Amino acid sequence: MRLIREIGNWLDERLQLGAPIRETMQHPIPRDTASWFYVFGSAAMTAFGLQLVTGILLALIYVPSAGEAWNSLQILNHQVSLGWFIRALHGWGSNFMLAIVLVHMVQVFLFGAYKFPRELTWILGVFLLLMTLGMAFTGQVLRFDQDAYWGLGIGASIASRVPIVGPAVVKLMLGGPIIAGATLSRFFTLHVFVIPGSLMLFVGLHVLLVLKVGINEWPMPGRLVRRADYLEKYHTMTRTQGVPFLPYGVWKDAVFSGVILLAIAACALYFGPFGPTGQPDPRVIQTAPRPDFFFLWLYALLSLLPPSLETPVLLIGPVIALIVLLVLPFFSGEGEKSWKRRPIAVLTILLIAVALGTFTNLASHAPWSPVMDAWTGAPIPAKFVSGRTPLQIHGALVFQSKQCHNCHALGEIGGKRGPALDAVAVRLTGDQLVRQVLQGGGNMPAYGKNLNPAETTALVAFLETLHPSGQAAARDAFLRPGEQP
Amino acid sequence: MSDLSRRQMFLKIAALFNGAVGVLLAIPIVRYVLSPVTGAGKSGYESWLSLGSIDQFPSGETRLATYRNPVAQASDGETADIPCWVRHVDNNRFQVFAINCAHLGCPVRWFPQSGLFMCPCHGGAYYSDGSRASGPPERGLFEYPFKILDGKLHIQAGELLTPGPSARVDDKTPDSTRPPCA
Numbered sequence: 011m012r013l014i015r016e017i018g019n020w021l022d023e024r025l026q027l028g029a030p031i032r033e034t035m036q037h038p039i040p041r042d043t044a045s046w047f048y049v050f051g052s053a054a055m056t057a058f059g060l061q062l063v064t065g066i067l068l069a070l071i072y073v074p075s076a077g078e079a080w081n082s083l084q085i086l087n088h089q090v091s092l093g094w095f096i097r098a099l100h101g102w103g104s105n106f107m108l109a110i111v112l113v114h115m116v117q118v119f120l121f122g123a124y125k126f127p128r129e130l131t132w133i134l135g136v137f138l139l140l141m142t143l144g145m146a147f148t149g150q151v152l153r154f155d156q157d158a159y160w161g162l163g164i165g166a167s168i169a170s171r172v173p174i175v176g177p178a179v180v181k182l183m184l185g186g187p188i189i190a191g192a193t194l195s196r197f198f199t200l201h202v203f204v205i206p207g208s209l210m211l212f213v214g215l216h217v218l219l220v221l222k223v224g225i226n227e228w229p230m231p232g233r234l235v236r237r238a239d240y241l242e243k244y245h246t247m248t249r250t251q252g253v254p255f256l257p258y259g260v261w262k263d264a265v266f267s268g269v270i271l272l273a274i275a276a277c278a279l280y281f282g283p284f285g286p287t288g289q290p291d292p293r294v295i296q297t298a299p300r301p302d303f304f305f306l307w308l309y310a311l312l313s314l315l316p317p318s319l320e321t322p323v324l325l326i327g328p329v330i331a332l333i334v335l336l337v338l339p340f341f342s343g344e345g346e347k348s349w350k351r352r353p354i355a356v357l358t359i360l361l362i363a364v365a366l367g368t369f370t371n372l373a374s375h376a377p378w379s380p381v382m383d384a385w386t387g388a389p390i391p392a393k394f395v396s397g398r399t400p401l402q403i404h405g406a407l408v409f410q411s412k413q414c415h416n417c418h419a420l421g422e423i424g425g426k427r428g429p430a431l432d433a434v435a436v437r438l439t440g441d442q443l444v445r446q447v448l449q450g451g452g453n454m455p456a457y458g459k460n461l462n463p464a465e466t467t468a469l470v471a472f473l474e475t476l477h478p479s480g481q482a483a484a485r486d487a488f489l490r491p492g493e494q495p
Numbered sequence: 496m497s498d499l500s501r502r503q504m505f506l507k508i509a510a511l512f513n514g515a516v517g518v519l520l521a522i523p524i525v526r527y528v529l530s531p532v533t534g535a536g537k538s539g540y541e542s543w544l545s546l547g548s549i550d551q552f553p554s555g556e557t558r559l560a561t562y563r564n565p566v567a568q569a570s571d572g573e574t575a576d577i578p579c580w581v582r583h584v585d586n587n588r589f590q591v592f593a594i595n596c597a598h599l600g601c602p603v604r605w606f607p608q609s610g611l612f613m614c615p616c617h618g619g620a621y622y623s624d625g626s627r628a629s630g631p632p633e634r635g636l637f638e639y640p641f642k643i644l645d646g647k648l649h650i651q652a653g654e655l656l657t658p659g660p661s662a663r664v665d666d667k668t669p670d671s672t673r674p675p676c677a
Contacts, residue, residue, distance in 0.1 A: 293573075382604060413606050417618075
């Protein structure tokens, strides 16, 4: 024990770090900030620490080469002892880190912590969010599988839409004219050197600012922030009612960080690592690439936007969002901090949360994607074919063989790209069905060239049977009952 | 001139000197970083590549073919072989479509029964001649220019075709109604 103290003293005589560290740890914080609401920042840092450690461990095995990466992930998953667990920790750690960063941001926003004098802390935080998202995207590319390969194509297609410099941005992003070995190398560089390095620098500055400016006090309704007297009031508060950061603030941080680490480990153990999916072989086109969880909302947005709005929203949307986040502390740097008197702030958060949640939920079903194998893999339920005439049965066959089922569901089975056809005969008369099938329209391709008259007749005969038993099929109002057109 | 202001002048000269050295070093560094963009004019980015004998592509049918990235490196692995759809219209008139959907680049699949290309991502669909049928794409499938040399089908390719302004390849492509180049 004495020896340890002597070594400590010897080191500190030279480093002289003991006193400033003690001072930092003992600095007074407002009593009510030693709260469970103030643990998310440190938890995000803990998750980042876990990512650094597991990332270095993965780099021991991972080969950043387009020809080898996928195999090295298989080796990690199946051959290296507990390689799968380190991969799972890294994958789940990434999801947790992003989630905690978002929660931290929401808490900071609702507590008005971005207001004077903590504007710069917020701005650094916005960049930290961008970098965390950047880590998630580049990490998804490093899991060099089918999703990563086609995801790069999607990224390139989005980047190419930037006016004037678009093509140059694409080549810069891919490291050449096409997705290849150089592409993976540069995403490896981004994911392992550039972004983590910047993240560490920004995290350091972010934490330094929290210590220098002081943690945001618990917001009280009616206690307004004014540039003129805020600092004086804050320092009076910490002097008179403050408590030392260690142990008052730290123990809750430590407990929550431990819980988060445990939760990540539990998810890693229970759910295992993410992928990799199929080999990154572009010749294998039987694939439907999906982005990782935190980019699903974007996948939904890109499917649901009208084509004409897509490029403007993709290119201008992020710029506006970034500007709004960056100027927020200057636009509303004073005034009320408490969420109880900031209804618009609360509604904004709710609106964004509901929108992102809805898009994410939609994207996990992806009703806009055709079910590419429904025409061979999903039979028409028996109730739609039993008791039908031979012509109508032939129509059902045409429905399958011409891939109608890929986009149209019958009895909840099949694609949802187009409307379900369970009761189509109630909506459209026979003539209207013929016109719709042959000419298309309303987001449906025209089948005129690919159906012969016999097939069309059979298909429409089948479609005309699709109405509930108690509800008559649609009929042309200009015809007398029983009259044929 | 006092000693202090003398030293300050030296410091300024030192800073200027370092600035000049920095600029000198920055020139090769920036050129290195931008080489994927500036190399675009050089040979290899767009080359005539063989898809094999035209006998593999029966008249009236659309088949998947593969070409090799003209600037392939050893580390590219499987990514060096890139697929495309070849439609033999008739009498050596071809259309060669990029595999990438014109919306966001996902791989489109050909369904001969319904004569449609369908995209699994956002549901874009194209007719057999590559023109847009439905869904989010704003245009038809990208086409590669082609020619026939010694009984082999060649296409001009090597660049990822994206919906941005770079990808107006089919503006210079012969469409199926024009006579073939060879």
